[in-house]
Amino acid sequence: MIRSVRPHLAAVAGYVPGEQPRGATYIKLNTNENPYAPSPHVAEAITRGLDGRLRRYPDPVGQALRDAAGRLHGVDPAMILAGNGSDDLLTILTRACVDAGQPVLYPTPSYVLYRTLCELQDARGLAVPFRDDWTLDTTAFRHPRAQLAFLANPNSPSGTRLTPEQVAALAAGLDCLLVVDEAYADFADGNCLPLLKTHPNVVILRTLSKGYGLAGLRLGYLIAQAEVVAQLMKVKDSYNCDELSLLGAVAALEDQEHLNSTRGRIIATRARLTATLRERGFEVTPSQANFVWCPVGPRAVPLYEALKAGGILVRLMRYEGFPEGLRITVGTDAEIDQFLATIDTLR
Ligand SMILES: *Cc1c(COP(=O)(O)O)cnc(C)c1O
Numbered sequence: 136m137i138r139s140v141r142p143h144l145a146a147v148a149g150y151v152p153g154e155q156p157r158g159a160t161y162i163k164l165n166t167n168e169n170p171y172a173p174s175p176h177v178a179e180a181i182t183r184g185l186d187g188r189l190r191r192y193p194d195p196v197g198q199a200l201r202d203a204a205g206r207l208h209g210v211d212p213a214m215i216l217a218g219n220g221s222d223d224l225l226t227i228l229t230r231a232c233v234d235a236g237q238p239v240l241y242p243t244p245s246y247v248l249y250r251t252l253c254e255l256q257d258a259r260g261l262a263v264p265f266r267d268d269w270t271l272d273t274t275a276f277r278h279p280r281a282q283l284a285f286l287a288n289p290n291s292p293s294g295t296r297l298t299p300e301q302v303a304a305l306a307a308g309l310d311c312l313l314v315v316d317e318a319y320a321d322f323a324d325g326n327c328l329p330l331l332k333t334h335p336n337v338v339i340l341r342t343l344s345k346g347y348g349l350a351g352l353r354l355g356y357l358i359a360q361a362e363v364v365a366q367l368m369k370v371k372d373s374y375n376c377d378e379l380s381l382l383g384a385v386a387a388l389e390d391q392e393h394l395n396s397t398r399g400r401i402i403a404t405r406a407r408l409t410a411t412l413r414e415r416g417f418e419v420t421p422s423q424a425n426f427v428w429c430p431v432g433p434r435a436v437p438l439y440e441a442l443k444a445g446g447i448l449v450r451l452m453r454y455e456g457f458p459e460g461l462r463i464t465v466g467t468d469a470e471i472d473q474f475l476a477t478i479d480t481l482r
Contacts, residue, residue, distance in 0.1 A: 141257070143254075143257045144255070146254075147251070147254040147255060148251070148254075149251065150247060150248050150251040151247075152166070153165045153166035153448075153450055154166075154448060156448070160446065161443075161446055161447065161448045162446060162447045162448065162466065162470045162473060162474065163448050163464070163466075164426075164447060164448060164449050164450075164463050164464040164465075164466050164470065164474060165448040165449050165450040165462075165464060166350070166450070166464065167291070167319075167345055167424070167425055167426050167462075167464045168344075168345075168348075168350050168464065169345060169346065169347070169348030169350070169397060169401070169425065170401075170464075170465075170466045170467040170470060171348055171397040171400065171401075171467070172348060173347055173348040173349050173383075173387055173393070174347070174386060174387050174390035174393035174394075175393075176386040176387070176389070176390050176393075177349065177352075177383040177386045177387050177390075178383075179386065180382040180383055180385065180386035181379045181382055181383045181386075183382070184378055184379050184382040185379075188378060189378060189379075191378075192374050193374050193376065193377055193378040193381060194378075194381065195373055195374055196217070196368070197217035197376045197381045198212070199381060199382075199385050200215070200217045200354070200356065200376070200381050200384050200385055200388075201213075201215040201216075201217060201356075203384075203385045203388045203389060204217075204341075204356050204358070204388060207388050207391070208328055208358060210331065210358055211361060213361040213364060213365075214331070214358050214359060214360065214361050214364060215356050215357070215358055215364070216356060216357045216359070216364045216367050216368065216371070217354065217355075217356045217375070217376045217381070217384075218354070218355045218356060218357065218371070218375060218376065219353050219354070219355075219372075219375045219376055219377075219380075220342065220344060220353040220354065220355050221316065221318060221340045221341065221342040221344070221355030221356075221357070222248060222355070223353075223355065223371075223375055224340055224355055224356070224357045225248060225249070225252060225285070225314070225316070225340070226252060227367050227370050227371050228283060228312070228314055228338070228357075228367065229252040229253070229255075229256050229258070229283065230256070230370050231366060231367050231369075231370040232282050232283040232311070232312060233253070233256050233258045233282045233283050234256075234258070234282070235256065235257040235258065236257065236258065236259060237258050237259060237280065237282040238258070238259045238261050238278045238280050238281045238282060239253045239256075239258050239259065239260050239261065239281065239282060239283045239284070239285070240261050240263060240276055240277070240278060240281050240283070240284040240285070240309075241253075241260065241261070241262060241263070241284065241285040241286070242262070242263050242264070242265055242271055242276070242286060242287075242290070243262040243263065243264055243265070243454055243455075243456075243457075244265065244290075244292060244293065244452070244454035244457050245265075245285075245286075245287050245290055245291065246285075246287045246290075246291050246316065249285040249287075250262065258282070261278060261281070263275050263276045264456060264457075265290075265293070269290065269293050269295035269420070270297065270301065271286075271297065271301070271305065273301075273304045273305055273308050274308075276305050276308070277305075277308045277309055279310075281309060281310070281311045282311050283311050283312055283314065284305070284309055284311060284312070284313045284314065285314045285316060286302065286305065286313060286314065286315050286316065287316040287318065287319075288302060288315050288316065288317060288320075288327065289317075289319040289320070289322070289323050289422075289423040289424040291318075291319070291424065291426070291462070292426070292428045292450070292452050292460065292462040293420050293428050294319075294420055294421070294422030294423055294424040294426055294427060294428050295420060295421070295422075295423065296323055296324075296325075296423040298325075299325065299326075299327050299329060299330060302315060302327050302330060302337075303330055303333065303334060306330060306334040306336055306337050307334065309336060310336075311336065312336050312337075312338050312359075312363065313334075313336055313337050313338065314338045314340060314357075315327045315330070315337060315338065315339050315340065316340045317339055317340055317341055318340065318341070318342045318344070318345055319345055319346075319423065319424035319425060320341065320346075321345060321346025321347070321394060321398055322345075322346065322398060322401060322402060322405075322422075322423060322424050322425045323423040323424070324423060326339075327339060328358070331358060331359075331360075335360050337359075338357055338358070338359040338363065339357065339358040339359070340355065340356075340357050341355060341356055341357070341358070342354070342355035343355065343384050343387055343388075345424075345425055346394055346397075346398060346425075347384075347387045347388075347394060348397065349383065349384070349387060352380050352383050352384065353376075353380055354376060354380045354381070354383070354384040401425050401465050404465050404466070404467070404468055404471055405422055405425070405427065405465045407468075407471070408427055408463070408465060408471050408474075408475075409421070409422065409427055411475055412427070412429060412475075412478075415475075415478060415479070417429050417431065418430055418431075425464060425465045426462050426463055426464045426465060427462075427463050427465070428460055428461075428462055428463075429460055429461045429462075429463065430457070430458040430459070430460040431458070431459065431460055431461060432458040432459055432460075433459070435451055435452075435453075435459035435460055435461055436451065436459070438461060438478075438481065439451040439461060441477075441481050442474070442477055442478075442481075445477040445480070446477075447473065447474050447477055449461045449462065449463045449464075449474075450462040450463075450464075
């Protein structure tokens with residue numbers, strides 16, 4: 136027999152991304168994409184990059200992006216590592232920190248990729264359940280031999296957020312890196328950046344996919360102590376970010392005005408969606424992200440199917456020990472109107 140992939144991979148399901156139907160004209164409220172176009176400066180920057188320089192390799196470290204992110208957050212660019220989406224950075228962190236069999240902490244229900252990355256690494260994923268109020272028990276979210284901990288904050292699918300004080304308490308209880316995945320921080324009332332000064336084991340993860348409306352570009356970055364970044368550099372692909380993505384991402388980061396205006400629109404629509412669903416009798420978890428979570432239990436599958444038949448895709452999510460629910464991305468006002476009208480036909 137041919138020795139092929141590592142045997143444990145046969146038992147790994149692999150991550151299943153939200154549906155990305157090609158050609159169909161669904162209203163897509165299932166993968167938390169931004170309904171608004173990115174800054175027009177992004178296309179300008181990418182177009183300027185098509186001047187022949189693509190025959191060369193890109194900057195291996197993406198220094199222009201590190202400088203732009205450093206300026207934006209007021210940190211040393213040596214503390215920034217750019218990735219091909221923040222998923223790339225999650226993979227780099229897992230490969231860099233965790234050996235087979237070693238414990239890795241993450242909460243549940245949360246971003247399912249954390250579990251998948253542990254499975255791929257043959258690590259021991261330890262899923263710590265959120266409490267009913269979507270906080271975490273600090274004494275439960277620890278393990279003496281944990282090699283890495285992930286925390287999506289704001290969390291998906293709940294849209295809830297631990298305060299920086301609560302995250303600081305988690306970090307203080309860990310002897311390993313705590314990756315605070317802030318994919319949705321652009322829609323929240325605050326973030327954990329200040330913890331970088333007080334808790335050297337905190338790693339902050341940001342992405343251009345959600346707030347900046349650039350999921351197709353594939354660019355994320357992490358912020359950590361410079362010594363940590365220097366080690367992670369060894370693990371990443373030599374050219375993990377392409378020239379055009381780097382150019383576009385720098386332009387996006389430099390247009391904070393655009394970010395602020397789309398963020399404001401999404402937050403206003405989120406409030407309206409939440410209030411309207413509650414009027415219709417749905418339980419809606421208060422959201423700090425660009426989606427809302429409705430734990431609808433056994434109605435989840437029929438609602439999901441009926442919405443899909445009506446041309447609307449939402450994300451059906453199931454987590455062991457928690458009620459099934461629908462995660463609904465905040466779209467444009469017109470999209471949300473159509474979603475609500477469809478919901479009304481189903482009651
Ligand atoms: C969307 C998302 C990401 C992935 O972001 P990319 O930069 O597109 O790879 C990471 N973490 C969480 C919690 C997300 O929801």
